[in-house]
Amino acid sequence: MTAEIISVGTELLLGNILNTNAQYLSRELADLGITVQRESTIGDNQGRLADFVNEAKARCDLLVFTGGLGPTADDLTKETVAACYGDTLAFDEEEWAKITRYFARSGRETTPNNRKQAMVPVHGRKIVNHHGTAPGAWFEQDGRCAVLMPGVPSEMKAMWTESIRPLLLERQNCTLHSITLRVLGGESNLEYQVRDLLDHANPTAAIYCKTGECEIRITARAASDEDGEKMCRAYARKFYDLLGDAVYDEDVAGLEETVVRTLKEKGLTVSTAESCTGGMIAERITAVSGSSEVFGYGFVTYWEQAKAKLVGVDPDVIARYNVVSAPVAAQMALGAAKASGSDIAVSVTGVAGPTGGDAVRPVGTVYLGAARGKTVYVKKLFVSRPDRALVRARAAQAALELVLRLAQGRTPAGTKPLTAAQQHDTAVLDALDAAFLSE
Amino acid sequence: MTAEIISVGTELLLGNILNTNAQYLSRELADLGITVQRESTIGDNQGRLADFVNEAKARCDLLVFTGGLGPTADDLTKETVAACYGDTLAFDEEEWAKITRYFARSGRETTPNNRKQAMVPVHGRKIVNHHGTAPGAWFEQDGRCAVLMPGVPSEMKAMWTESIRPLLLERQNCTLHSITLRVLGGESNLEYQVRDLLDHANPTAAIYCKTGECEIRITARAASDEDGEKMCRAYARKFYDLLGDAVYDEDVAGLEETVVRTLKEKGLTVSTAESCTGGMIAERITAVSGSSEVFGYGFVTYWEQAKAKLVGVDPDVIARYNVVSAPVAAQMALGAAKASGSDIAVSVTGVAGPTGGDAVRPVGTVYLGAARGKTVYVKKLFVSRPDRALVRARAAQAALELVLRLAQGRTPAGTKPLTAAQQHDTAVLDALDAAFLSE
Numbered sequence: 001m002t003a004e005i006i007s008v009g010t011e012l013l014l015g016n017i018l019n020t021n022a023q024y025l026s027r028e029l030a031d032l033g034i035t036v037q038r039e040s041t042i043g044d045n046q047g048r049l050a051d052f053v054n055e056a057k058a059r060c061d062l063l064v065f066t067g068g069l070g071p072t073a074d075d076l077t078k079e080t081v082a083a084c085y086g087d088t089l090a091f092d093e094e095e096w097a098k099i100t101r102y103f104a105r106s107g108r109e110t111t112p113n114n115r116k117q118a119m120v121p122v123h124g125r126k127i128v129n130h131h132g133t134a135p136g137a138w139f140e141q142d143g144r145c146a147v148l149m150p151g152v153p154s155e156m157k158a159m160w161t162e163s164i165r166p167l168l169l170e171r172q173n174c175t176l177h178s179i180t181l182r183v184l185g186g187e188s189n190l191e192y193q194v195r196d197l198l199d200h201a202n203p204t205a206a207i208y209c210k211t212g213e214c215e216i217r218i219t220a221r222a223a224s225d226e227d228g229e230k231m232c233r234a235y236a237r238k239f240y241d242l243l244g245d246a247v248y249d250e251d252v253a254g255l256e257e258t259v260v261r262t263l264k265e266k267g268l269t270v271s272t273a274e275s276c277t278g279g280m281i282a283e284r285i286t287a288v289s290g291s292s293e294v295f296g297y298g299f300v301t302y303w304e305q306a307k308a309k310l311v312g313v314d315p316d317v318i319a320r321y322n323v324v325s326a327p328v329a330a331q332m333a334l335g336a337a338k339a340s341g342s343d344i345a346v347s348v349t350g351v352a353g354p355t356g357g358d359a360v361r362p363v364g365t366v367y368l369g370a371a372r373g374k375t376v377y378v379k380k381l382f383v384s385r386p387d388r389a390l391v392r393a394r395a396a397q398a399a400l401e402l403v404l405r406l407a408q409g410r411t412p413a414g415t416k417p418l419t420a421a422q423q424h425d426t427a428v429l430d431a432l433d434a435a436f437l438s439e
Numbered sequence: 440m441t442a443e444i445i446s447v448g449t450e451l452l453l454g455n456i457l458n459t460n461a462q463y464l465s466r467e468l469a470d471l472g473i474t475v476q477r478e479s480t481i482g483d484n485q486g487r488l489a490d491f492v493n494e495a496k497a498r499c500d501l502l503v504f505t506g507g508l509g510p511t512a513d514d515l516t517k518e519t520v521a522a523c524y525g526d527t528l529a530f531d532e533e534e535w536a537k538i539t540r541y542f543a544r545s546g547r548e549t550t551p552n553n554r555k556q557a558m559v560p561v562h563g564r565k566i567v568n569h570h571g572t573a574p575g576a577w578f579e580q581d582g583r584c585a586v587l588m589p590g591v592p593s594e595m596k597a598m599w600t601e602s603i604r605p606l607l608l609e610r611q612n613c614t615l616h617s618i619t620l621r622v623l624g625g626e627s628n629l630e631y632q633v634r635d636l637l638d639h640a641n642p643t644a645a646i647y648c649k650t651g652e653c654e655i656r657i658t659a660r661a662a663s664d665e666d667g668e669k670m671c672r673a674y675a676r677k678f679y680d681l682l683g684d685a686v687y688d689e690d691v692a693g694l695e696e697t698v699v700r701t702l703k704e705k706g707l708t709v710s711t712a713e714s715c716t717g718g719m720i721a722e723r724i725t726a727v728s729g730s731s732e733v734f735g736y737g738f739v740t741y742w743e744q745a746k747a748k749l750v751g752v753d754p755d756v757i758a759r760y761n762v763v764s765a766p767v768a769a770q771m772a773l774g775a776a777k778a779s780g781s782d783i784a785v786s787v788t789g790v791a792g793p794t795g796g797d798a799v800r801p802v803g804t805v806y807l808g809a810a811r812g813k814t815v816y817v818k819k820l821f822v823s824r825p826d827r828a829l830v831r832a833r834a835a836q837a838a839l840e841l842v843l844r845l846a847q848g849r850t851p852a853g854t855k856p857l858t859a860a861q862q863h864d865t866a867v868l869d870a871l872d873a874a875f876l877s878e
Binding site: 042279 | 481
C-alpha cells in the first residue's frame with residue numbers, strides 16, 4: 001500500500017509554523033507497513049488543488065491530508081477532495097449542534113461560515129473530532145482512499161490514533177504492537193552498531209537520535225496483539241544482546257523518568273549541585289510528575305562562594321585544583337548529600353563556553369561527581385563540539401546516568417572512587433586530580 | 440517571483456528526521472519577496488524525479504532543493520536536475536582535492552563513489568560548501584533557476600546565507616534588512632492585536648509565537664542597507680505604538696538574554712528560589728554566556744523542609760496559608776536574596792500537575808515573588824491548560840519578566856507589594872493571601 005501526505009496551509013508555506021505533522025504521520029504510516037512516496041505542502045487557496053489531488057490520487061492508494069478544514073470561505077479542501085473522489089457533502093445536524101455548543105461554552109457566537117465545518121461526506125464517512133470543532137472526513141472511490149484531518153497537531157494526533165489508525169488496521173486485518181528502547185550513547189556510533197538490525201520488514205526497527213541517547217522503535221504487524229508483542233520482544237532481544245545495558249529502559253519519555261522510577265522503587269532520594277548545567281539536572285528530574293517523592297533539594301552553585309556556602313566546598317581546594325576539577329566535583333556531591341540529607345547526590349562543574357577555556361581545560365571539559373553513602377564517584381566528560389547548549393545538555397545527561405547507576409546499586413562506568421574521609425586529604429586529591437589531567 | 444522547495448531523502452519520508460530546512464527556507468524566501476507555492480519531500484531513489492522536476496520547473500521560477508547530494512549510487516538528484524535544465528556535469532579537480540583532504544584529515548579513504556560529489560555544472564555554477572564535502576549547484580535555463588544544497592541543516596544554512604541569498608539579492612538588485620521584535624504576551628491575543636500590520640508588502644512583518652511570548656520579524660528590501668534599516672525602523676515604530684513595553688527587546692535569543700544584559704548594565708545580581716519550576720529559571724539564566732557576572736546562587740526548594748532550610752520560609756506560614764500561596768512566594772524571594780546576598784531574587788511556588796490540584800488551587804495555579812531591596816512583589820499566575828510542561832514554562836517566563844522589570848527599576852504589572860518587615864506580620868499576610876484568593 002502506498003500513500004502521500006499533504007499538509008494544507010499558507011502559514012506553512014510562509015514558514016510561520018514548523019510542520020511536525022508530516023513527520024508524525026510518516027512514522028505512523030511506516031509502522032502500518034504503508035510506503036510514503038511523497039509529502040507536499042500546499043496553500044489554502046490554491047486554484048489548482050483539484051489538479052493536484054487528481055494526480056496524487058492516480059499515483060497512490062491513500063492520501064492523508066492535514067489542515068484546510070477551517071471555517072473561512074477560501075478553505076475549499078474538503079469540497080475539492082470530495083469531488084475528486086466522486087463524493088459530495090451534506091449538512092450534519094449533530095456536528096452543527098456540537099459546534100454551536102462549543103462556541104457557547106467559550107462565550108462566542110457562531111458565524112454563517114462555521115456551518116461549512118458541519119458539512120460531512122455523503123458516501124464516505126465523517127470522522128468525529130473529540131478535541132475540536134472541525135470533524136474529519138474519509139472519502140473512497142475504486143479502492144483509493146483519502147482522509148482529511150485537522151491541522152492542529154493535538155487534534156490531528158488524537159483523531160489519527162482514535163479513528164484513522166484503527167480503520168486502516170481493520171482493513172489490513174491486523175494489529176500493531178510497538179516497543180521503544182531507550183539507549184544511552186553517541187549517535188553515529190550507535191547507528192553503526194545496530195545498522196544490520198534496522199533493515200527488516202516485520203517487525204520494523206527505526207532509530208531516532210537525540211542528545212546523548214537514541215530511541216529504537218520496534219513495531220510488529222500481527223494478527224493479534226499477543227503475537228505482535230511476542231514478535232517485538234524477540235526482535236528487541238537482538239538489540240539487548242548487541243547493546244547490553246546501554247539500553248536503559250523501554251517506553252519512557254526520557255532518562256529522567258527512569259531515574260525517578262528507579263529511585264522510587266529503591267526508596268532512595270537524590271539531590272543536585274550544579275555549576276555549568278545551572279539547574280538543568282534538577283529541571284529534568286522535576287519535569288517528571290511525582291518526582292517530589294525522590295527529590296527535595298537542588299543547589300545551583302554558579303559562583304565559587306556558592307560552592308563553599310551551600311555545599312561546603314573548601315576554597316583552598318578550588319585554589320589548588322581549579323574550580324573545574326575532580327576534587328571540586330567530589331566535594332560538591334558529598335556536600336550536597338550532607339546539606340540535603342539525600343541518599344544520592346550528583347554534581348557538575350565544567351567549562352560550557354564559548355569563553356573560559358584554556359589549554360588544560362578547553363571548552364567542553366566537565367567533571368561530574370556522584371555520591372552515595374560514604375563514597376563519591378568522579379567522572380570526566382569532554383564534549384568536542386564547543387557549543388554551550390550541547391555541553392550543558394550532555395553534562396546533564398551524564399549526571400542522570402550516574403544517578404541511575406548508583407540507584408541500581410552499581411559502580412558507574414568510567415569513574416574513579418573517593419571516600420568521604422579522603423575528600424580533604426591533599427595527597428589523595430593530588431593523585432585523583434593528576435589521574436584525570438593525564439587522561 | 441515564485442518558488443518551490445524540494446527536500447530529497449528517504450529518511451524524511453520514513454519520519455526518521457524532522458524537516459526543519461523547509462521552514463527555514465520558507466521564511467528566507469518570504470523575506471526576499473519570493474512566493475513559495477509548494478513544498479515537497481521526495482525519496483532519493485525516485486524513478487519519476489525527472490517528471491517531477493519538469494512539472495515543477497514549468498510551475499515556477501525557482502526550485503530550491505536540499506539533500507540528495509550524497510555519494511551513493513542512487514543519489515541521482517544532481518544529474519537529473521542538470522538534465523532538466525539543459526546542463527551536464529563535469530569532474531572538478533579543485534572540489535576533488537578538497538574532498539580528498541577532508542577524508543585524509545579524518546583518517547579515512549575516499550571511495551570511487553565520492554568522485555560523484557566532485558561533479559559540478561558545466562553551464563551553471565558550482566556553489567562552494569565551506570562546511571562539508573558536497574558542493575552545491577546552480578542551474579539556469581530560459582530565466583528559470585534551480586539551486587541544490589546539502590541536506591544537513593548547518594551546511595545548508597551556511598551555503599544559503601554565504602552564497603545563495605547574496606546571489607538572489609544581486610539579481611533583484613537590492614539588499615535585505617531585518618529587525619526581530621521580542622514581545623511578551625499570550626499568542627492569540629497578540630496575533631489579533633497586530634493582525635493589520637502583518638499584511639504588508641515591504642517591509643514584510645511575520646509573527647512567530649512561542650510559550651508566553653512572540654517574535655515579530657520585520658524585513659525590508661531596499662537599494663541600500665541604510666534605506667532598509669530606516670524602513671524597518673519606521674515600521675517597527677508602529678508595533679511599539681501598538682504594543683508599548685510588551686516589546687521587551689530586539690534581535691535577542693530570548694528573555695533570559697535581555698534579563699542578563701539589563702542586570703549587567705545596572706550592575707545588579709539575581710538569585711532564584713524555585714519550587715514547581717524545579718531549576719528552569721536558573722537554567723535559562725545560565726544558558727546565557729557571561730551570566731556568571733549577574734547570577735551566583737540558585738535554590739531548588741522542592742520540599743517544604745528545603746524552603747525552610749535554604750531560604751528561611753517559616754513552616755507556620757506554610758501551615759497557615761498552604762505551600763502554594765502568596766505569603767510563601769514572598770518569603771522564598773526575600774529569603775533567597777538574604778541567603779545569597781543578591782540585589783534581586785525571584786521565587787516560584789505552584790501546582791504544575793497533573794496531580795495535586797484542588798478547588799482552591801487547581802492545577803496551573805502559580806505564585807511568584809520578586810524581591811528588590813526591602814520590598815517583594817507578589818503575583819499570581821493561572822495557566823488554564825493543565826499541562827505540566829506548559830505550566831512550568833509559563834511560570835519561568837513570568838519569573839524572568841518580573842526580574843527584568845525590577846532590574847529596570849519599575850514596579851512589575853499585576854503584582855502586590857509587601858515589605859521585608861511585613862513578611863512575618865500575620866495580619867498583613869492574611870490580607871495579602873485573601874486578596875489573591877479572591878482574584
